Amino acid sequence: MITFMMLLAGILSPYSGSAQVSAATPVQAVTAVQTADYEATPVSYTEVATPKLTASTAVYSTTxxxxxxxxxxxxxxxxxxxxxxxxxxxxxxxxxxxxxxxxQEYQYKDVSVGFQDQWITYISVPKQAGRFTLDGRTLTIDKAEIRQELGTPDFSAEDGEGYTNGISALKVFYDSSTGAIRSVDIFDATSE
Known part of the structure; x- marks a missing residue:
């Protein structure tokens, strides 16, 4: 390791194996630069895939x-x-x-927002709102319409089913006794 460091510093000659450097030969630093082009491919909203976030599926915003x-x-x-x-x-x-x-939870007519300190932990639209807007698309709070628009759910649980992108999840919560929708929520999928 010391020999390698000395070679990098230009103290040792890589050819002779000795520690002598001629005063007549100037030592020059050599820098190799390797470049590569990277491209981010936007996620298609019609794809249903295994929830993994990779460099090829990431969508980058200005923030x-x-x-x-x-x-x-x-x-x-x-x-x-x-x-x-x-x-x-x-x-x-x-x-x-x-x-x-x-x-804290801020309650509005069409949405409730849960906070931990300054940051949002969940966003919930109650069934009584009748409709919700998800990523710019407006949907009725109806099992059939949600499945038609979003496809087969990525996961299901006793209290509902949902979709995930590996970072955040949308979950449709059901009433355990009636099976009717209670709310549509988004939360950090890594916290569950």
Missing amino acids: DSVYDEQYSRLNGISLADTREDVLRIKGKPMNIVTNELGD
Whole structure:
């Protein structure tokens, strides 16, 4: 390792194996630069794939947010937004609920937004809203229409089913006794 470092520093001659460097021969640093072109391919909203985020499927925004993906914006709010963004976009909430941990939920007519400190932990549209806007597309809160638009769910659980891009997830929550939709939510898929 020391010999390699000395070769890099130009103290040893790589040809002679000795530590002598001629004073008549100037030592020049050599730098090799390797370049490559990289291209990001946008995610197609019609594809249903195994939820993996790779360099070839990433969608980069001007803010470089990891949440600028499919299933990221619900009723105008993104998981990448802050409390200030929500207030700017939606205005003053109808109600603010604080839980025992100090986390807050801002409740609006068409959406509830959960916060931990300044950051959004979930966005929820109640069934009573009737419709929701997901990434710019407006859908009725109806199992058949959601499946027709989004395809076969990526996962299912006792309380619902959903779709994920590996970073965020959209989940349709069901009432356990009736099977009817309770809400449509987006949350950080890595936190569940």
